[in-house]
Each structure stands twice: as C-alpha cells, then as structure tokens.
Amino acid sequence: MGGTRQLHLGAFMRPVSIHTGAWRYPGAFPDANFNQGHLKRFIQTLERAKFDAFFMADHMAVLNMPVEALKRSHTVTSFEPFTLLSALSAVTERIGLIATASTTFDAPYHIARRFASLDHLSGGRAGWNIVTTSNPDAALNFGLEEHMEHAERYARAREFYDVVTGLWDSWADDAFVRDVESGIYFDPDKLNVLGHRGKYLSVRGPLNIARPVQGWPVIVQAGASETGRQLAAETAEVVFAAGYPLPTAQQFYADVKTRAEKAGRNPDHIKILPGVMVVVGDSVEEARAKRAQLDSLVHYDSAVASLSIALGTDASKFNPDSPLPEIPETNQSKSGRSRAIELASREALTVRQLAQRLGGYAGQTFLGTAASIADEMEEWLDSRGSDGFNVMFPYLPQGLDDFVDRVVPELQHRGLFRREYPGTTLRDTLGLPRPANRFFT
Numbered sequence: 144m145g146g147t148r149q150l151h152l153g154a155f156m157r158p159v160s161i162h163t164g165a166w167r168y169p170g171a172f173p174d175a176n177f178n179q180g181h182l183k184r185f186i187q188t189l190e191r192a193k194f195d196a197f198f199m200a201d202h203m204a205v206l207n208m209p210v211e212a213l214k215r216s217h218t219v220t221s222f223e224p225f226t227l228l229s230a231l232s233a234v235t236e237r238i239g240l241i242a243t244a245s246t247t248f249d250a251p252y253h254i255a256r257r258f259a260s261l262d263h264l265s266g267g268r269a270g271w272n273i274v275t276t277s278n279p280d281a282a283l284n285f286g287l288e289e290h291m292e293h294a295e296r297y298a299r300a301r302e303f304y305d306v307v308t309g310l311w312d313s314w315a316d317d318a319f320v321r322d323v324e325s326g327i328y329f330d331p332d333k334l335n336v337l338g339h340r341g342k343y344l345s346v347r348g349p350l351n352i353a354r355p356v357q358g359w360p361v362i363v364q365a366g367a368s369e370t371g372r373q374l375a376a377e378t379a380e381v382v383f384a385a386g387y388p389l390p391t392a393q394q395f396y397a398d399v400k401t402r403a404e405k406a407g408r409n410p411d412h413i414k415i416l417p418g419v420m421v422v423v424g425d426s427v428e429e430a431r432a433k434r435a436q437l438d439s440l441v442h443y444d445s446a447v448a449s450l451s452i453a454l455g456t457d458a459s460k461f462n463p464d465s466p467l468p469e470i471p472e473t474n475q476s477k478s479g480r481s482r483a484i485e486l487a488s489r490e491a492l493t494v495r496q497l498a499q500r501l502g503g504y505a506g507q508t509f510l511g512t513a514a515s516i517a518d519e520m521e522e523w524l525d526s527r528g529s530d531g532f533n534v535m536f537p538y539l540p541q542g543l544d545d546f547v548d549r550v551v552p553e554l555q556h557r558g559l560f561r562r563e564y565p566g567t568t569l570r571d572t573l574g575l576p577r578p579a580n581r582f583f584t
Contacts, residue, residue, distance in 0.1 A: 148524055148525075148530075149558070149559055149560055149561060150520060150524055150530075150531040150532070150554060150559050150560050151195045151414050151416060151530055151531030151532075151572075151573060152194050152195055152416075152531050152532060152533075152534055152560065153194065153195050153196045153197075153198045153239075153241070153381075153383075153416055153531070153532070153533040153534065154185075154189050154194050154196070154197055154198060154533070154534055154536075154543075155198050155200070155383075155418060155533050155534065155535045156182075156185065156186075156197050156198060156199060157176070157198075157199040157200045157201065157221055157222075157224065157243075158176045158200075158217060158218045158221065159175045159176050159181075159182075159185065159536070159539045160175070160217075160535065160536050160537060160538055160539055160542065161418075161420060161504050161506075161535045162420065162437055162441075162503050162504045162535075162537055162538070163215070163216065163217075163440075163441045163445050163446075163449065163502050163503055163504075164437050164438065164439075164440030164441045164503055165217065165437070165537060165538040165539065165542075166217035166538075167440040168436070168437055168440065168537070168538035170538075170541055171538040171539060171540075171541070172539055172540060173217070175217075175539040175540070176217050176218060176220070176221050177220050177221055177222065179222075179227075179230065181539070181540070182222075182227065182231065183231065183234055184540065185197075185539065185540065185543060186231050186234070186235055186238060187234065187235065188540075188543060188544065188547055189238055189543070189547070190235050190236070190237060190238040191547070192546075192547040192551045193237075193551075193560070193561050193562065193563065193564060194238055194534075195238070195239055195531070195569070195572050195573060196238060196239030196240065196241050196270060196569060196572075197228070197231070197238055197239065197240055197241065198241045198270075198272070198363075198383070198533055199224040199227070199228065199241065199242050199243060199272075200243050200272070201223075201224050201242070201243035201244070201245070201274070202218065202221075202281075203245065203248060203276065203281040203284055203285075204280035204281040204283070204284055205219050208448035208449075208451065208452065209444070209448060209459070211444045212442075212444045212445045212447070212448030212449075213448070215442050215444065215445045216445065224242035224243060224244070225242055225244075225257050225261060228240040228242050228261060228265075228269075229260075229261060229264055232261065232264050232265035232268065233264075235265075235268075236266075237268070237564040237567065237572070238268065239268050239269075239270055239361070239569035239572060239573075240261060240265055240268050240269055240270065240569075241269075241270035241271070241272055241361070241363055241381075241569075242258070242261070242269070242270070242271065242272065243272040243274050244257070244258070244271060244272070244273070244274070245274050245275070245276040245281075246273060246274070246275055246296070246299060246300040246303040246304075247275050247276045247281075247291055247296050247299065247300075248276060248281060248282075248284075248285045251303050251306040251307045251310065251344060251346055252310065252346055252348075252350070254271070254303075254307050255306075255307045255310035255311055255350050256310075256350060256351070256352055258271050258307075258311075258355070258360045259311060259350065259352045259353075259354075259355045259360075260352060261360070262355035262356050262357055262360050263352070263353070263355065263356060266356060266567060266568070267355070267356030267357045267567060267568030267569065267570070268568060268569045269355070269357070269360035269361070269569065270360050270361035270362070270363050270381065270569055271307075271360050271361070271362055271363060272363040272364070272365060272383065273300060273303075273304065273362065273363065273364050273374070273378070273379075274365065274366075275293075275296035275297055275299075275300050275366070276296070293368070293370070294370055297366070297370040297371065297373075297374055298342070298343070299343040299344075300374060301374060301377070301378070302341045302342065302343050302344055303343070303344065304362070304374075304378050305339075305341075306337070306339050306341075306344050306346050308359055308578075308581075309337045309339060309348070309581070310337060310346070310348050310349070310350040311350065311354060311355055311358070311359050311360075312335065312354065312580045312581050312582050312583075313334065313335055313336075313337065313348055313349030313350040313354070313582075314329075314333060314334060314335075314349065314350070314353055314354045315330075315333035315334075315354070315580060315582075315583035316354055316580065316583075317330075317333065318330055318333035318334060318353070318354075319353060333583060334349055335348070335349060335582040335583070336348050336349050337349060354580065356568060357568050357569065357570050357577060358577040358578040358579070358580070359578045360569075361380050361381060361569050361570060361573065361575065362378055362379050362380045362381070363379060363380070363381040363382070363383060364378060364379035364381075364382055364383070365382070365383040365384075366478070367384065367385045367395070367478035368478050371478065372395075372398060372399055372402060373402060375399055375402075375413070376399055376402030376403040376405075376406050376408070376413075377402075377403075377406050377408075379413055380412060380413060380414065380573070380575050381413070381414045381415075381416060381573065382399060382413060382414070382415045382416065383416055383417075383418060383533050384396075384415050384416065384417040384418070384529070385417065385418065385478060385482060385506065386417055386418045386419055386420075386506025386507030386508075387417065387482075387507065388507070389522070389523060389526065389528045392417055392507075392523070392528040392529060393526060393527055393528045395415070396415050396527050396528055396529065397527065399413065399415060400413065400415075411574075412575055412576065414530040414531065414573055414575075415529050415530050416529060416530060416531050416532055416533045417507060417523075417528075417529050417532055417533065418506055418507065418532070418533045418535055419506070419507045419508065419509055419532045419533070419534060419535065420504050420506065420507070420508045420509075420534075420535040420536070420537055421508070421509045421510075421516060421534055421535070421536070421537070421542075421546055421550065422434050422437075422508065422509070422510045422511075422537050422542070423511075423512070423513060423516065423542075423545040423546060423549055423550060424510070424511065424512065425512065426511075426512060427510065427511045427512065427515060430510040430511050430512070431510055433510075433537070434508070434510055434537070437503065437537055437538065438499065438503045441499065441502040441503045442502075443463075443495070443498065443499070443502075445502050446495075446498035446499045446501065446502025446503075447459050447463070447494075447498045447502070448502075449498065449501045449502045450483065450494070450497060450498040450501050450502070452479075453479045453480060453482070453483040453501055454470050454480055454483055454484075455470075455479075455480055456470060456471070458494065458498065461494045462494065463493065463494045463495035463498070464493050464494070464495055465493060465494060466487070466491070466492075466493060466494070467484065467487040467488075467492070467493075467494055467497060470484055482505075483497065483501060483505070486500065486505060504535070506535075513549040513550045513552075513553040514553055516550050516553075517550060517553040517554050517557060517559070520532065520554065520559065521557065521559055524559065534546060
C-alpha cells in the first residue's frame with residue numbers, strides 16, 4: 144500500500160493524443176481532437192476516475208511545417224481552449240479545467256478576465272498554463288515579422304504574471320454588498336486600481352469582474368530552460384515537466400523545489416507533474432506491440448517535420464541515414480532542442496531514427512500491465528521524481544478507457560490515488576492554499 148503521499152493526475156487533452164499516428168489507430172476516433180461530443184465523453188470519463196484536471200495546450204499557428212507533413216496532422220484544427228472549457232464546465236462538477244494562454248501574444252487584461260470568468264463559471268476549477276510561445280510562426284499571425292527573443296519573452300512573462308494576479312485582486316472578496324434598500328451595489332473602499340507601468344506593460348485596471356472563486360486560478364508553467372525553471376519556481380503551483388528519465392526527473396524536481404524555497408515559497412505548494420504517455424496491455428509484450436503499431440502509422444514527412452520543430456532548424460536537408468550533424472542554437476525552445484540532441488547521442492540514432500521517434504512521441508512512456516505501470520508511478524512518487532503525472536493517451540477512446548478502467552483501480556487499491564474529490568475547487572484537489580488578496584486583508 145502507498146504511504147501518505149498520493150499521486151496527482153492531470154490529463155493532457157490538446158491534442159487529445161500527443162502521438163502523430165493516434166488518429167489512424169484501429170478503433171480510434173479520427174476526429175477526436177475536434178468533436179465536442181467526444182470531448183464531453185472524455186472529460187466525464189476522467190472525472191469519474193477522479194482526475195485532478197483536464198489540461199489543454201494551445202497552438203497559434205498552422206503553417207509551422209511543410210504542407211506534405213501538415214496534411215497528415217490531426218492537430219491543424221482544434222477548439223480555442225477557453226471556449227471549449229467553458230462548455231465543458233457545464234457538464235462536469237469537480238475536475239479542474241486548465242487552459243494555456245500566451246504572455247507573448249495576448250494582453251494581461253484579456254487573460255485576467257477570461258480566467259476569472261472561467262473560474263466563476265466552473266465554481267473554482269480554472270487553471271492558467273503560462274506559456275511564452277516558442278513557435279516563431281505564431282508571431283506572423285500577430286503582426287510581427289520576428290519572434291521576441293527567448294530571454295525577453297520570459298522577462299515579459301514575469302511582469303505579465305504580476306499584472307494578471309494584481310488584476311485578480313482588484314476587488315475584496317466582500318466588495319459587492321448589493322444592498323437593495325440603500326441602493327449601494329459595491330463598497331468603493333474595497334476596490335483597487337492597479338495602475339501598473341512597467342518595462343513591457345501598462346495597465347490601469349481594475350478588472351471588471353469579481354475576484355475569482357479560488358482567489359487566483361491555479362498557476363501552471365511548463366518551461367524547462369534555465370529561465371523557465373526560475374519562472375516556475377517564482378510563480379507556478381503546478382509544473383508540467385518534460386518526460387525525462389527518472390534520474391534526470393529527480394534532478395529537475397529537486398532543482399525547482401530548491402529554487403522555490405529560495406524564493407520564499409513553500410516547495411510543497413508546487414506540484415511537479417511530468418508528461419508521460421501510457422500504453423496498457425494484458426502483458427508487457429502486448430503493450431509494446433500496440434506502441435509499435437502506433438509508431439508504424441507515422442509517415443516520414445511528418446516525422447522529419449517534428450524533428451525540425453524540435454531542433455529549430457530544417458532537418459529535411461540532413462542525410463536521413465547519417466548521424467545528426469552539429470545543431471546551432473536557435474530562438475525557439477531551448478529544452479526541446481537539448482532533449483532531441485541528447486536522445487540522438489545517447490542511443491546513436493540516425494536522423495531517420497530520431498525523426499521517427501520524435502514524429503510519434505519521444506518523451507517518457509510507461510508500457511505494460513496495470514500493475515507494472517502502477518509500480519513505475521509509485522517509484523517516481525516515492526523517489527521524488529514527481530508529485531504525479533500529466534497523462535498522455537496513445538489513442539482515443541480506448542487508450543483513455545484502458546487507463547481509467549485498469550490503471551486507476553490499481554493505484555486506488557495501493558492507496559496511491561484518491562477515490563473521491565476532497566473538495567469543490569481545483570485548489571482543494573491539489574492541496575493548495577487560496578492566495579490572500581495583496582490589497583485587502
């Protein structure tokens with residue numbers, strides 16, 4: 144049986160499967176990524192299993208790879224996160240709703256207002272995944288010819304966080320008296336005008352919506368670079384970590400928690416959840432066969448495009464049957480580039496082999512039976528490699544159903560995962576405190 148610590152489980156659901164070949168797998172829903180009925184079924188299944196949250200990534204560019212690769216992608220059309228999560232909030236009661244929103248291509252007033260609205264609509268279940276957007280093609284959709292430099296994006300993100308949280312604190316929790324007899328709707332002494340003027344942003348405020356149910360929606364961050372880790376340590380309450388091997392994950396876990404403590408925060412108030420794709424079988428051999436079949440559905444055009452995105456350079460010009468050449472630094476994701484180069488070096492992969500791995504999914508994968516997968520998750524939890532996982536399903540709906548119907552009961556039997564939600568909000572589920580209002584006692 145598990146100890147006092149229990150796993151936190153998020154579900155990575157945009158795209159509904161991270162694997163490029165997922166939509167082609169036998170029995171899968173080809174339109175799973177863009178079908179409201181399917182998505183309603185998925186989130187209700189996850190809530191039945193008592194998952195912490197439904198996590199939506201976001202992408203703001205379609206033309207980020209050659210059309211020959213793009214035409215094979217199931218991610219070119221998908222719902223805008225806030226719109227979908229607002230709809231899904233009406234058909235769920237407890238599961239968290241985490242949306243990605245960019246600090247590079249949006250305004251803090253918009254972000255603060257949308258997340259406050261989602262938090263109220265859902266009864267306190269919203270979470271904001273802060274991203275700086277590594278894809279340079281997105282800049283072209285927002286009137287920019289060049290993408291903002293990496294370190295600059297993170298500096299803007301830090302200021303952006305301060306502004307958004309300041310706007311959430313515009314009103315005291317008891318500001319809206321709504322006294323019908325006197326005709327007083329709110330107490331002006333319980334309204335704060337932010338008046339922010341910084342290097343990147345100028346926002347007067349106040350926000351035109353009451354303080355969120357949770358005080359602040361839960362703050363999520365996914366950067367793994369030096370600047371990303373520091374931003375996470377200073378601001379995040381959930382870290383969506385990269386799918387490292389366990390020893391590297393333990394180093395990342397210790398590093399972020401130590402940075403948080405140095406920043407004056409309680410390290411237990413940051414939950415580190417690595418992404419992991421889970422393939423369940425009646426045996427390890429069956430799970431491996433499922434993964435092999437899934438990988439076989441990825442065309443090389445898609446694979447080499449994924450490699451190009453990871454490296455930040457055009458990999459189609461490389462000899463596919465030679466080792467990976469020297470790759471220069473780029474202004475895109477630093478951690479993604481490093482992981483791809485490290486994988487090629489560690490396993491002596493050719494360009495073709497590396498592309499095929501990245502074209503499907505090259506991150507951390509647990510393959511096996513419900514018991515063996517529970518063993519791995521328990522080891523990661525006990526050895527401080529994670530506080531849980533952001534689970535990625537290999538294909539939908541069967542991959543999700545396999546995890547919910549087989550792995551979750553095994554985790555519950557071991558005392559590693561809850562059988563009921565502990566409260567009504569996402570902060571209750573994650574064991575996080577409600578932030579005090581910085582302007583009002």
